[in-house]
Amino acid sequence: MPGFELFGDLERKEVNDVLDNGVIMRYGFDGMRKGHWKAKELERELQDTFQSKHVQLVSSGTAAVSVALASAGVGAGDEVIMPTFTFVASFEAIMILGAIPVLVDIDDTLGLNPEAIAKAVTPKTKAIMVVQMCGSMANMEAIQNVANTHNLLVVEDACQAIGGTYKGKPLGSIGDLGCFSFDFVKTITCGEGGAVVTNSKDYYVNADHYSDHGHDHIGNDRGAETHPFLGYNFRISELHAAVGLAQVKRLPEFLAIQKKNFNIIREALSEIPEVTFRTVPEGGEESCAFLNFFLPDSETATKVSKAFTEGGIDACWNYYNNNWHYIRRWEHLKELKSLFPISKEVKEGLKYLETKTFEISDHYIARNISCLIKLSWTEKEVIARAEKMADIIKRVLNK
Numbered sequence: 001m002p003g004f005e006l007f008g009d010l011e012r013k014e015v016n017d018v019l020d021n022g023v024i025m026r027y028g029f030d031g032m033r034k035g036h037w038k039a040k041e042l043e044r045e046l047q048d049t050f051q052s053k054h055v056q057l058v059s060s061g062t063a064a065v066s067v068a069l070a071s072a073g074v075g076a077g078d079e080v081i082m083p084t085f086t087f088v089a090s091f092e093a094i095m096i097l098g099a100i101p102v103l104v105d106i107d108d109t110l111g112l113n114p115e116a117i118a119k120a121v122t123p124k125t126k127a128i129m130v131v132q133m134c135g136s137m138a139n140m141e142a143i144q145n146v147a148n149t150h151n152l153l154v155v156e157d158a159c160q161a162i163g164g165t166y167k168g169k170p171l172g173s174i175g176d177l178g179c180f181s182f183d184f185v186k187t188i189t190c191g192e193g194g195a196v197v198t199n200s201k202d203y204y205v206n207a208d209h210y211s212d213h214g215h216d217h218i219g220n221d222r223g224a225e226t227h228p229f230l231g232y233n234f235r236i237s238e239l240h241a242a243v244g245l246a247q248v249k250r251l252p253e254f255l256a257i258q259k260k261n262f263n264i265i266r267e268a269l270s271e272i273p274e275v276t277f278r279t280v281p282e283g284g285e286e287s288c289a290f291l292n293f294f295l296p297d298s299e300t301a302t303k304v305s306k307a308f309t310e311g312g313i314d315a316c317w318n319y320y321n322n323n324w325h326y327i328r329r330w331e332h333l334k335e336l337k338s339l340f341p342i343s344k345e346v347k348e349g350l351k352y353l354e355t356k357t358f359e360i361s362d363h364y365i366a367r368n369i370s371c372l373i374k375l376s377w378t379e380k381e382v383i384a385r386a387e388k389m390a391d392i393i394k395r396v397l398n399k
């Protein structure tokens, strides 16, 4: 991660195809577009990449999560269980539908804790939103069992785990619906974009219509299309899809580089006995977009994080003190600072956040350091970086 590091001729060629005919919208204008349907082509590619029968491209990963939930009928007053450690998009995508995010603890996978999910289920629970954070995954088998027991939908946010697999299946293809982001910093990028993947024809048709004002996309006259139900506009443009089309063809190359760089750093750190790594569930293969490790206590993690910054080791984070990815700093959510009135149901549904603490999540996140694995490093740079990281950690531990 991220794919933009390696932009090149392929991206330019795909974008120029679109600019040459001027049709930068994904639907309609059949006569003008000289056979270029970049969004459709990218959807076909992604069916193979994510081994899913159906793919609907949308305007962002946040839109993908919201469209996925809407397509499966999640809405006003429904509760959606989600992890405390994720990107803010997770609760945004739930709340835009009038549904209620129910935050629960993670475990040492850095994904949802199956026991915490089971405890949080109420008669209002509709779905479990699993977020595959930092290139790896939650314990999917245990989570599927909880979902089956309570008859809940599983929506899998794999925005940060493009290319990871679980028991041979691509992450994102395991739940009832999967969501991807192709924003500027993801493993493959469109600039802005996202995708909903599913094996359900019904969910797919819903996502296709809902993300384009409810248009039924039957025939080739947009003006004559009917609206079987209400929708909004979460469309991707042809220009964005063109960039993604070039990038997805390079995904195997990106993943190979990530893995190589990841292994060099992991090996160097694994020689330090105090360093432990996140648990990857049995049958899981990380995408290697990030390397996540734990230090013995939060104090050491804070010190190492600071020493990394001072020592020129960029792109490593201790998420405990991060505004974007952990419940601790989401005051705007806890205090419901909304520009517009929020429904009574959601207000009441979120009251628990005023007082609830998440000790188990704190236990993992406060000791964790998450390092981005870049694609543009040379082998020499990675080796030097790995040695420097190990030296810094040892120095902090020995003080």
Ligand SMILES: *Cc1c(COP(=O)(O)O)cnc(C)c1O
Binding pocket: 059, 060, 061, 062, 063, 086, 087, 089, 090, 131, 133, 157, 159, 160, 181, 182, 183, 193, 194
């Ligand atoms: C990036 C990301 C999103 C949102 O994607 P955007 O395309 O930026 O809207 C959602 N969930 C996770 C876990 C992400 O990392």
